[in-house]
Amino acid sequence: MVNKNQWGTYLLAQQKVIDVDRADMLRYEETLPMLSTPKVTVLVCFERELVYLIITFMSSAGMREDELLELLNQEKNDHLLYPVFRNDEDLCLKRTLYNDPDMDCEALMTIIELGLSQLLNGSYNKFNELKHRVVS
Amino acid sequence: MVTLKDFASQLKPEERIPEYENDPDTFFYKELLPLDDAGLQEVPVLLSLMEDGADVILIAFGPNIRDFPRAKVLTLLDTYTLRTPFYSFFVKNEMVFMSMVLNNTAQMAVDDVRSNLQLGLNILLGELWPELCALVASGQAAN
Numbered sequence: 001m002v003n004k005n006q007w008g009t010y011l012l013a014q015q016k017v018i019d020v021d022r023a024d025m026l027r028y029e030e031t032l033p034m035l036s037t038p039k040v041t042v043l044v045c046f047e048r049e050l051v052y053l054i055i056t057f058m059s060s061a062g063m064r065e066d067e068l069l070e071l072l073n074q075e076k077n078d079h080l081l082y083p084v085f086r087n088d089e090d091l092c093l094k095r096t097l098y099n100d101p102d103m104d105c106e107a108l109m110t111i112i113e114l115g116l117s118q119l120l121n122g123s124y125n126k127f128n129e130l131k132h133r134v135v136s
Numbered sequence: 137m138v139t140l141k142d143f144a145s146q147l148k149p150e151e152r153i154p155e156y157e158n159d160p161d162t163f164f165y166k167e168l169l170p171l172d173d174a175g176l177q178e179v180p181v182l183l184s185l186m187e188d189g190a191d192v193i194l195i196a197f198g199p200n201i202r203d204f205p206r207a208k209v210l211t212l213l214d215t216y217t218l219r220t221p222f223y224s225f226f227v228k229n230e231m232v233f234m235s236m237v238l239n240n241t242a243q244m245a246v247d248d249v250r251s252n253l254q255l256g257l258n259i260l261l262g263e264l265w266p267e268l269c270a271l272v273a274s275g276q277a278a279n
Contacts, residue, residue, distance in 0.1 A: 050221065052221060065207070066207060069206075069207055069210035069211060069214070070210070072210070072214055073210050073213070073214075073226050073227055076213075076217065076224050076225070076226035076235075077226050077228055077233075080193055080195070080224065080235045080237060081191065081193075081237055083217055083224035083226075083235070085214050085217040085218045085224075086214055086218070087218050092218075094217075094221070095237070096221035096222050097239045098238070098239055098241050098243075098244075100239065100241035100242065100243065101242070101243075102241070102242065
């Protein structure tokens with residue numbers, strides 16, 4: 001089981017940049033140099049027996065609504081473990097976990113890294129292409 | 137920790153779909169949800185485990201949206217995906233699907249998995265679907 005204080009200490013030891021620190025949640029930045037917008041934010045929220053992860057990776061501003069909705073739907077089809085959705089204009093991945101007694105900071109980070117690898121392995125590029133298509 | 141074998145062994149005969157129980161990694165069964173008129177609604181569910189058994193994945197088959205405006209459907213499903221922690225809602229083959237992923241903790245039991253799924257189905261069939269029907273009806277009235 002991980003609590004917010006342990007998680008904060010772990011992130012600092014990993015030299016992660018924490019940008020929001022509230023009672024039950026921490027948000028920090030991950031840098032993924034291979035992306036065109038290399039900074040994504042990871043929100044980890046601790047609430048009773050649950051841990052919520054939300055990775056915000058891009059703004060959907062400027063994307064065509066019909067194409068965006070179809071891509072969000074397709075990504076939900078393809079990636080059941082880390083569904084993609086829109087929160088206001090932000091595009092995010094989520095995962096909810098039971099904060100089980102075996103959970104530690106390393107295990108939590110591994111689960112975040114799996115979500116980040118979904119982004120690196122294609123999800124990010126698909127949305128980026130939509131954005132680029134409108135701009136061009 | 138839940139295994140497919142545990143799960144299958146706790147199903148009632150009327151919930152089983154025997155022709156789909158031979159696959160070692162995945163199987164179908166039926167959730168039987170009570171209706172207001174005391175009848176039962178059958179919802180087919182596909183259950184699978186990640187290879188290492190760390191996650192339980194369930195996909196429930198929901199209503200058909202063939203005659204609904206697609207953008208409204210997709211927007212609402214996305215809103216519900218944002219709102220509900222364990223669930224994701226999407227369209228495939230003109231049907232609404234709900235997926236649920238649970239980490240298969242040492243304490244996890246078959247009843248926990250099913251009660252979580254039933255909560256999700258109550259959201260899908262008791263909230264999302266009526267909201268979608270109302271949205272479509274109001275659109276038709278406006279036209």
